[in-house]
Amino acid sequence: MSSSQFRQPKAALYRFVTVLAILASPLAQGANPEQFQQCVSDLEHKAIAEGVSENVANTVLAQVEYLERVIELDRRQPEFTTTFADYLNRRVNARRILQGRLLLRQHHDLLQRVTRETGVPPAYLLAFWGLETNFGSYFGKMSVPSSLATLACDPRRSRFFTNQLIAALKIIDEGAISADQMEGSWAGAMGHVQFMPTVFLQHAVDADGDGRRNLWNSLPDALMSAGKFLQSMGWNPDYRWGREVLLPADFDYGLADGGKRPLSEWRELGLTDAFGKPLADAPIDAALIVPAGHQGPAFLAYHNFKVIMGWNRSEFYAIAVGHLADRIAGAGGLQNPPPEDAPALSRDTIKSLQLTLNERGYNAGEPDGILGPGTRRAIRQFQSAHELTADGYPDQALFEALGLETWTQ
Incomplete structure (x- = not known):
């Protein structure tokens, strides 16, 4: 009998124990209405103590519902990991690139204004917009107050979602949007660029001058807010996100986890641009990322790559944003695309x-x-x-x- 036949049950045991732990949660088994209502009452007192008006706290929280579907989505672990090829090809495709280029012309004046004020180029603003809501075509249909109340009353990440719920109530309190119109993702992300409530409070702006910060119905507000958020995280307008590179045949892939190096050092190690030309002699540090192994593409990631990951901590996401921005701006596809036959590992x-x-x-x-x-x-x-x-x-x-x-x- 092979060694793998002994080890597979061990791996399955971890999954079994995880499932048991989830099912052991009272809320995972179906919330007790009295428990949920008591939790909501506690949240109401906390919200008022943190500055939410009594009227908004009382009215909004009196109407929230426990959403079992939200708990299911929060607990869901994908059975299979996503390959880089599948992730990238689903998000950076011909239709999205074409639509991004059309919107680049359609919203030229607005995008240029955001770039002037924040330093973030138009193609990147469109890339975030495209990845987050497919250019505003889908914001999510969940009631944000109910979703966040459900998650705040669940022990797994109660503190985080309590803060998000209170922030959402403050957004309603300031008149940005009414509670019944505040819809978003199951986890509470909202509007064209899917801001969480705490990010909204800190970085959303009124760019159209109507007196409200409206990320649902005002594209100027949404795109300017996205630019301000990226600017606050240190976006450098002088450089791009990164670039595809070619590696020498004898390359030491251990350097991919070795942190940033000056571009001049990567040149000395034999890296070239994606077309085999020497890397530019620029005073910038870069980290090497090889998301699909030696048979896939390699990227040098600059400072702005880290800024993108401040929005979403996934390297796949950050590469997709950068590559989509490049394509919208007119660049071609990857010179070494990831292999599409790589299996998704469970x-x-x-x-x-x-x-x-x-x-x-x-x-x-x-x-x-x-x-x-x-x-x-x-x-x-x-x-x-x-x-x-x-x-x-x-x-x-x-x-x-x-x-x-x-x-x-």
């Missing part, structure tokens, strides 16, 4: 991989089914020790070398 498969690496002495951390930096580091160490391409990316050669028979279950 979380159980990744847990099994992590368990096996740990057993072999390569520290992948607590098996959690997430392919994070620690797991990639362990993979790379194993690959290097077994004369495989040490890119930290799980492929069939890695699974075979580890004696795991299945890698695409």
Whole structure:
């Protein structure tokens, strides 16, 4: 019997225990109406204590409902991880690029105004807008007060969502939008650019001069607010987000986790631009990102890449924003697109991989089914020790070398 046949039940056990923990939550089993109402009453007192008017706190919270669907979505873990190719191709496609280019012309004056005031170029503003709501075509249909009250009364992330709920009540209190019109995602993200309520309070602006900060019905307010938010996180108008690069054949992929280096050092290490030309001699630091392993594209990420991740902590998201912005601005596709036949690995498969690496002495951390930096580091160490391409990316050669028979279950 193969070693993988022993390890797969261990990975499955983690999933089983997680499911039991979720089901053990009273709210996961179906909220007790009295418990929910008591929680909402407590939230009302807290909101008033933090400056929400009694009228808004009383009126809005008297109408919130417990949304079981919100808890289901909060608990949902995807069965399979998303490949970089699938993620990028779904978000940066021909239709979205074309629409972005049309909107670039249609909203030229507004976009130029936002760029003048914030330093964020038009194509990036459109890229965020496109990824967040497909250029305003879908904001979400959940009642934001009810969603946030449901999540605030759930123990998993109660403090975070309590703060979001109070911020949402303050937005209603200031007259930005009425409670019945405040719709958004299941987690409370709102409007054209999907701001969470606390981000709205800090960074939303009234750009059209009507006396309200309206991210649902005012595109000037929404795009200027997006620009102000990025500006507040340190957007550098002198540089782009990053760029695709080519790596030399003998490249040490361990450098991909080595942090930022001056562009001149990357040149000395043999990196070129995507067309094989020398990198520019610019005084800027960059980090190397290889999101799909040695067979996929490589990117040098500049300071603005980190700013994009301040909006969303996903590297895939940040690359998609940057690449969509490039395409809207007129650039072509990737010179080395990610392989589309790479399978989506299940979380159980990744847990099994992590368990096996740990057993072999390569520290992948607590098996959690997430392919994070620690797991990639362990993979790379194993690959290097077994004369495989040490890119930290799980492929069939890695699974075979580890004696795991299945890698695409």
